[in-house]
Amino acid sequence: MTLLLSGATDLDGRRVDVRVDGARVAAVAPSLAAEPGEEVLDLTGHWLLPAPAEPHAHLDKALTSHRVPNRTGDLAGAIEAIRAIAADFTHEDLVERATRAVGEYLANGTTAIRTHADVGVHAGTRHLRALIQVRDALAGLVRIQVVALISAPFSAAEAEAAPRLLAEAIRLGTDVVGGAPHLWADRDAGQTLSFDAAVRAGLPLDLHTDETLDPTAQGLLDLARRVTSTGFDRGVTAGHCVSLGVHPLEVARSTAREVARAGIGVVALPQTNLFLQGRDAGVAPPRGLTAVRALLDAGATVGGGGDNLRDPFNPMGRADACEAASLLVTAGHLSTREAWLAVSAGARRCMGLPVPAVTEGAAAEFVAIAAESLDAAVAGAGTARVVLSGERVLATSAVQRSVTPIAPAAAVSRS
Numbered sequence: 479m480t481l482l483l484s485g486a487t488d489l490d491g492r493r494v495d496v497r498v499d500g501a502r503v504a505a506v507a508p509s510l511a512a513e514p515g516e517e518v519l520d521l522t523g524h525w526l527l528p529a530p531a532e533p534h535a536h537l538d539k540a541l542t543s544h545r546v547p548n549r550t551g552d553l554a555g556a557i558e559a560i561r562a563i564a565a566d567f568t569h570e571d572l573v574e575r576a577t578r579a580v581g582e583y584l585a586n587g588t589t590a591i592r593t594h595a596d597v598g599v600h601a602g603t604r605h606l607r608a609l610i611q612v613r614d615a616l617a618g619l620v621r622i623q624v625v626a627l628i629s630a631p632f633s634a635a636e637a638e639a640a641p642r643l644l645a646e647a648i649r650l651g652t653d654v655v656g657g658a659p660h661l662w663a664d665r666d667a668g669q670t671l672s673f674d675a676a677v678r679a680g681l682p683l684d685l686h687t688d689e690t691l692d693p694t695a696q697g698l699l700d701l702a703r704r705v706t707s708t709g710f711d712r713g714v715t716a717g718h719c720v721s722l723g724v725h726p727l728e729v730a731r732s733t734a735r736e737v738a739r740a741g742i743g744v745v746a747l748p749q750t751n752l753f754l755q756g757r758d759a760g761v762a763p764p765r766g767l768t769a770v771r772a773l774l775d776a777g778a779t780v781g782g783g784g785d786n787l788r789d790p791f792n793p794m795g796r797a798d799a800c801e802a803a804s805l806l807v808t809a810g811h812l813s814t815r816e817a818w819l820a821v822s823a824g825a826r827r828c829m830g831l832p833v834p835a836v837t838e839g840a841a842a843e844f845v846a847i848a849a850e851s852l853d854a855a856v857a858g859a860g861t862a863r864v865v866l867s868g869e870r871v872l873a874t875s876a877v878q879r880s881v882t883p884i885a886p887a888a889a890v891s892r893s
């Protein structure tokens with residue numbers, strides 16, 4: 479049995495009928511006749527968009543902003559806050575919050591999520607084990623990848639424990655090796671620990687990179703050179719890369735070319751970095767955003783994501799790729815189409831996943847949003863939508879509003 483999606487508008491504004499067979503798009507045409515017994519979903523008035531993926535979440539921290547304040551509002555304050563309450567994160571609490579957050583993402587159209595899990599002396603591997611349980615429990619519904627985010631050490635004892643904890647995370651079944659080398663006193667040691675662990679385990683690498691407005695930070699360039707010189711080919715993703723956005727343009731462009739050559743995917747996370755960075759500037763604060771245009775011009779893979787979800791790193795967020803895309807338009811100056819490709823195709827490339835498209839043979843993962851234009855679909859955010867994975871409808875949303883009727887304005891006569 480196949481599914482016929484009829485009357486939709488695709489990302490390029492074409493009116494299309496789409497036949498889905500299993501997990502794939504079987505046919506695309508301006509008009510397709512329903513086959514006998516075929517299920518038909520009328521998507522007239524909907525934009526049929528490649529389903530977004532969240533390439534950089536922290537499900538272990540999600541939905542905790544009300545439990546602890548971020549006293550300084552910046553990255554250091556967020557890390558201090560999360561360490562203060564991590565002891566209260568029981569396995570059940572971690573599983574419950576992560577599952578609830580995944581439900582929010584899925585309702586909005588996100589069918590794949592890469593989540594980091596804190597691994598360190600403050601958390602052991604407790605967060606990772608909980609997120610692996612959520613990953614396995616929801617397999618078949620949402621594709622979840624867990625990244626072992628080995629924490630930057632705050633002491634010599636923590637630094638000594640880091641290799642053992644990361645090795646334990648790999649034994650437990652993490653999908654990806656992570657880290658945050660820019661937060662280490664010895665950045666090279668932090669990058670070497672994660673990189674070498676990924677090489678030994680044969681796993682992809684996803685590093686928090688240069689999450690700072692320090693214009694001298696060059697962790698992304700170091701990473702690109704390490705990937706190129708070693709030929710590491712398991713997939714490398716760099717999240718944040720904020721400093722690239724404040725480098726001189728020629729420096730940023732040169733780094734972007736090396737990043738593209740190394741095949742590194744860069745994930746821009748506008749909401750969290752607009753919140754955390756630039757707080758020490760009294761006026762005209764710089765935007766906490768990587769150099770998305772330089773990266774795209776260089777041919778690098780650029781993904782867009784939401785990062786933290788209502789926790790001390792970002793008290794806002796609605797688990798909605800429309801929000802990340804909207805910020806990439808407003809703060810990153812991408813077109814709406816470029817922004818949607820960043821949160822869908824780009825995000826999935828950063829995760830090593832197939833890219834859905836309204837193209838015969840492509841993966842059939844879509845979100846259909848009722849709207850008059852692509853701008854309205856992305857900006858509207860609260861409008862009706864249908865989430866599709868293959869032939870399955872995974873979620874539907876409807877909006878019911880009651881507003882006093884407003885007639886078109888008529889000219890008011892003045893005398």
Ligand SMILES: [Zn+2]
Pocket residue numbers: 534535536594686717785
């Ligand atoms: Zn992060």
